[in-house]
Amino acid sequence: MQEGTKARAMLLVEPRHFSDTTVSAPGVEEGGWLAVEATGISGSDVQVWKGEARDAVYPLVPGHEVVGRIAVKGPNVPFEVGTRVVVEPRIRCGTCRRCQQDLATCVSRKPSNSYGLIPSTVPPGLWGGLAEYLYLDPRANMHPVTDDVPAEVATFVHPLASGHTWAVELPALREGEGVLILGPGPRGLACLIAAKAAGAGWVGMTGLSHDRDRLDLASQLGADLTIDVEQADVAGEIANSLGRRPDVVIDVTSDDPEAVFTALDLVRSGGRVTLASTKGNRAFHFLSDVIVAKQLTLRGAVGASGVGYQWATEQLGLDPRIDDLVSHQFPLTEASRALQAAAGLLGREELISVAVTF
Numbered sequence: 001m002q003e004g005t006k007a008r009a010m011l012l013v014e015p016r017h018f019s020d021t022t023v024s025a026p027g028v029e030e031g032g033w034l035a036v037e038a039t040g041i042s043g044s045d046v047q048v049w050k051g052e053a054r055d056a057v058y059p060l061v062p063g064h065e066v067v068g069r070i071a072v073k074g075p076n077v078p079f080e081v082g083t084r085v086v087v088e089p090r091i092r093c094g095t096c097r098r099c100q101q102d103l104a105t106c107v108s109r110k111p112s113n114s115y116g117l118i119p120s121t122v123p124p125g126l127w128g129g130l131a132e133y134l135y136l137d138p139r140a141n142m143h144p145v146t147d148d149v150p151a152e153v154a155t156f157v158h159p160l161a162s163g164h165t166w167a168v169e170l171p172a173l174r175e176g177e178g179v180l181i182l183g184p185g186p187r188g189l190a191c192l193i194a195a196k197a198a199g200a201g202w203v204g205m206t207g208l209s210h211d212r213d214r215l216d217l218a219s220q221l222g223a224d225l226t227i228d229v230e231q232a233d234v235a236g237e238i239a240n241s242l243g244r245r246p247d248v249v250i251d252v253t254s255d256d257p258e259a260v261f262t263a264l265d266l267v268r269s270g271g272r273v274t275l276a277s278t279k280g281n282r283a284f285h286f287l288s289d290v291i292v293a294k295q296l297t298l299r300g301a302v303g304a305s306g307v308g309y310q311w312a313t314e315q316l317g318l319d320p321r322i323d324d325l326v327s328h329q330f331p332l333t334e335a336s337r338a339l340q341a342a343a344g345l346l347g348r349e350e351l352i353s354v355a356v357t358f
């Protein structure tokens with residue numbers, strides 16, 4: 001890669017409006033450049049595309065579930081040129097108060113220090129996975145991944161890492177425990193894989209009627225119970241299947257405030273709840289007494305930890321079932337269709353997760 005190499009980039013100039021542009025990639029002193037191979041499209045990318053993300057300032061290049069190869073390496077990039085890596089979405093400066101408290105939301109850049117959310121007006125402009133090259137910030141965390149799987153499959157490392165963080169690490173999941181996952185999207189399925197791998201004794205998953213194919217896949221991945229919440233009595237089905245209340249409930253629904261109440265209602269007394277889904281910045285009526293009476297532990301979760309990434313990159317080479325989790329692929333020029341597909345606007349039949357490939 002030469003200094004001044006042109007990179008094709010899909011710039012989101014305002015909600016739902018991509019501009020197919022070419023950006024010059026300047027030389028770098030400290031960071032580096034990643035030649036993007038594939039980028040997964042997540043629910044939070046859909047929120048950015050729709051204009052519903054709190055931190056989004058346009059124009060920006062969306063996409064934070066990036067897989068690629070090191071193209072240019074400054075002194076802070078610990079891998080050789082040509083190494084295939086996943087890049088953690090969240091950049092941590094290491095010195096701001098949030099970073100020192102080990103929180104995911106570094107405040108050294110406003111409004112966000114996360115790939116896919118940093119405006120393209122911040123040099124060198126290429127901060128998202130929907131472009132041929134991604135700037136590797138000197139503080140970016142990268143993890144090498146196997147060359148033995150297609151790039152679009154490797155994008156699933158990102159949800160898988162979150163699944164491990166949210167279902168295993170944050171609730172300190174113990175062997176034999178019962179885990180209920182609300183929402184069968186890519187991150188819900190990843191929570192299922194991670195919880196089962198960690199020895200969960202029972203895993204249930206809920207979804208809507210249009211999630212039928214995702215719930216079927218959950219069964220194939222080892223879910224002990226899948227529930228269509230529009231058709232069945234959730235509490236009754238769990239009682240029949242598990243015989244008690246789940247120890248851990250994880251909310252990974254898409255923008256569903258009701259899921260918070262469901263989680264607090266269904267978890268056992270003394271149980272743990274991970275809330276990993278935002279609700280579009282909306283306020284809603286909230287009865288907090290149940291948290292007190294049931295002595296619950298609630299944990300808000302943003303993104304995956306480094307431990308989650310290490311686990312997920314290892315799993316990628318070990319678990320062939322991950323191949324089935326990326327159902328839709330689009331070329332970069334069809335970024336709009338990729339976002340529509342991930343939003344469920346092109347139909348939900350056979351929709352598991354979406355990637356843009358290069």
Ligand SMILES: [Zn+2]
Nearest residue numbers: 093096099106
């Ligand atoms: Zn920081």
